[in-house]
Amino acid sequence: MMRSIFLKTLYDRRAFIIGWFIGMLALAALMTSFFPAFQAEGGIEVLAEGVPPAFEGLIGDLASLKTFDTYIASQLFDIRVPLIGGVMAIILGLALSTKEESDGELRTVLALPISRSSLLFQKFLAMLVIIAIITLGLALGVYAVLPSLSDASIETALMIKLLAMTWLVMVTFGTITYAVGMMSGRKAIANAIAIVAIIGGFLLTTFSSAVEWLQKYEFLSVLHYFPAVEIVTSGVAKKDVAVLILICLLLMIVALVVFRKRDIN
Amino acid sequence: MIIEAKDITKRFGKFIAIEKVSFAVDVGEIVGFVGANGAGKSTTITTLLGFINPSEGGVKLFGEPVTARTAHISHQDIGYAAGDMELPGSLTGAQYFDFVTAQYKTKSKKSEKTDKSDSKARRKELCARFQPQLDKKIKSLSRGNKQKIALIAAFLSSPELIILDEPTSGLDPLMQERFLELIKLEQKAGNTVFMSSHYLTEVADVCSRVILMRAGKIIEDLPALELFERSGKHVRVTTPEVVRPPEEAREVHYEKSDNFQAVQFIWNGTAKDLQHWVSGIDELQDIEISDHNLDAAFKQLYENEEIDEPVV
Numbered sequence: 107m108m109r110s111i112f113l114k115t116l117y118d119r120r121a122f123i124i125g126w127f128i129g130m131l132a133l134a135a136l137m138t139s140f141f142p143a144f145q146a147e148g149g150i151e152v153l154a155e156g157v158p159p160a161f162e163g164l165i166g167d168l169a170s171l172k173t174f175d176t177y178i179a180s181q182l183f184d185i186r187v188p189l190i191g192g193v194m195a196i197i198l199g200l201a202l203s204t205k206e207e208s209d210g211e212l213r214t215v216l217a218l219p220i221s222r223s224s225l226l227f228q229k230f231l232a233m234l235v236i237i238a239i240i241t242l243g244l245a246l247g248v249y250a251v252l253p254s255l256s257d258a259s260i261e262t263a264l265m266i267k268l269l270a271m272t273w274l275v276m277v278t279f280g281t282i283t284y285a286v287g288m289m290s291g292r293k294a295i296a297n298a299i300a301i302v303a304i305i306g307g308f309l310l311t312t313f314s315s316a317v318e319w320l321q322k323y324e325f326l327s328v329l330h331y332f333p334a335v336e337i338v339t340s341g342v343a344k345k346d347v348a349v350l351i352l353i354c355l356l357l358m359i360v361a362l363v364v365f366r367k368r369d370i371n
Numbered sequence: 372m373i374i375e376a377k378d379i380t381k382r383f384g385k386f387i388a389i390e391k392v393s394f395a396v397d398v399g400e401i402v403g404f405v406g407a408n409g410a411g412k413s414t415t416i417t418t419l420l421g422f423i424n425p426s427e428g429g430v431k432l433f434g435e436p437v438t439a440r441t442a443h444i445s446h447q448d449i450g451y452a453a454g455d456m457e458l459p460g461s462l463t464g465a466q467y468f469d470f471v472t473a474q475y476k477t478k479s480k481k482s483e484k485t486d487k488s489d490s491k492a493r494r495k496e497l498c499a500r501f502q503p504q505l506d507k508k509i510k511s512l513s514r515g516n517k518q519k520i521a522l523i524a525a526f527l528s529s530p531e532l533i534i535l536d537e538p539t540s541g542l543d544p545l546m547q548e549r550f551l552e553l554i555k556l557e558q559k560a561g562n563t564v565f566m567s568s569h570y571l572t573e574v575a576d577v578c579s580r581v582i583l584m585r586a587g588k589i590i591e592d593l594p595a596l597e598l599f600e601r602s603g604k605h606v607r608v609t610t611p612e613v614v615r616p617p618e619e620a621r622e623v624h625y626e627k628s629d630n631f632q633a634v635q636f637i638w639n640g641t642a643k644d645l646q647h648w649v650s651g652i653d654e655l656q657d658i659e660i661s662d663h664n665l666d667a668a669f670k671q672l673y674e675n676e677e678i679d680e681p682v683v
Contacts, residue, residue, distance in 0.1 A: 210457035369423040
């Protein structure tokens with residue numbers, strides 16, 4: 107069973123996968139079950155009028171809460187999941203890169219006839235699969251509760267688009283952490299850059315609608331490339347997908363070049 | 372030559388961990404690599420394995436230059452274990468052996484079946500020797516049991532070259548003895564072993580050659596037999612009156628009691644000269660001659676040298 111680094115990594119992280127799968131499933135189920143409360147006549151419209159623009163970034167566009175597809179896009183996929191999932195991806199990226207090295211296990215593995223590039227890519231592949239499994243938890247959570255709600259539905263194609271973009275955003279956060287970890291071998295460096303990416307991204311995306319001078323820097327945020335509500339109305343922008351894939355590719359290329367040459371701590 | 376290290380120097384910032392280290396190991400040799408903590412043994416070994424790059428100089432294994440990028444190619448024929456090796460804690464011993472076995476390529480499709488049965492037999496033989504706990508997670512094992520797993524894994528693929536970094540640390544005396552027997556068997560099978568240790572007596576027992584390291588430099592590279600000769604004899608002579616030891620004697624100590632005087636010293640001269648000196652003693656009460664402890668003999672080389680090796 108344990109024939110490759112890829113399979114070993116999946117096996118090593120099984121508790122992480124199960125835990126986060128259940129967590130994402132519960133989060134999606136909970137947010138889905140709240141939909142009738144938001145859909146009810148009255149309260150939301152009044153609330154929407156009183157919300158200052160600066161807070162819209164935090165709680166989403168309240169006007170979009172009347173239909174299930176825009177509700178779930180704004181309340182689950184727009185901020186919550188990319189943030190929580192981003193944190194998950196960062197933890198995973200750290201565990202796959204610097205933890206093994208600081209524990210000394212990386213040397214044990216590299217003493218075997220395994221090339222550094224193969225190790226780098228097998229672990230990366232395992233990260234993609236782990237994030238995909240955890241993203242499936244979201245789908246399961248939504249579809250587990252959806253049949254019990256009246257007047258609530260979402261097209262399968264749209265759900266796939268939202269899930270795919272969620273996966274890609276999480277993969278991007280994971281890749282930033284993993285690639286920096288593999289390049290430097292230092293947990294502190296990988297951690298610091300990942301935290302800057304996620305917190306900085308959150309602040310930029312959240313407050314750029316209210317703070318004018320932040321708007322020109324919003325393109326620096328990973329979250330900027332996942333406008334969930336816009337995906338419901340206009341579909342996935344190819345440019346957004348391209349940017350996220352490009353970030354991952356560039357980081358992995360640099361990680362490959364550096365990791366193949368550097369000293370193992 | 373199976374290992375060739377030429378003028379390897381490794382610096383960590385301003386700290387020089389090893390400096391102009393050169394040696395070569397021939398096929399079938401069992402070489403001991405001895406030095407105190409911080410002498411540079413582990414840095415040399417990690418450079419040989421390509422975990423770290425030398426600042427200067429180079430390493431060849433099996434005649435091919437070793438770099439971080441290409442090290443895995445030579446690892447196909449190398450088994451490695453270290454005393455402080457971190458094994459995958461989430462796996463059981465049996466799972467770890469499966470993982471290790473799977474990484475070594477079979478020579479050809481034709482020989483795949485033979486290789487598999489050889490590998491099973493080898494695993495059985497090694498497990499019988501070290502009696503590891505195979506069904507428990509490695510992280511739950513004691514240090515000694517983890518070390519058994521690491522040693523078995525190093526020998527599992529029947530490698531041509533075995534590199535060991537303080538392999539007996541954590542092993543009980545019985546397992547140490549079984550390990551040393553295994554090294555002797557490897558020697559008979561024509562394999563090469565490069566083994567570092569704190570203990571000169573341990574390596575001198577199995578090694579044909581000993582390389583001594585101090586403060587990042589090689590200070591001696593000599594046959595183990597010569598080391599024994601050089602270490603000399605421990606002589607203790609008891610007499611009623613004080614006698615002067617021979618002029619060439621070293622580490623001289625006197626003992627005095629109501630009934631006797633004793634002088635003990637280390638003798639590196641010839642047996643004939645010692646016999647001549649003994650014949651000159653008027654009233655010899657007792658004489659004891661034994662091999663001088665190798666570790667004690669070279670202790671002086673390591674004294675005042677507790678330099679911490681940097682974490683690399």
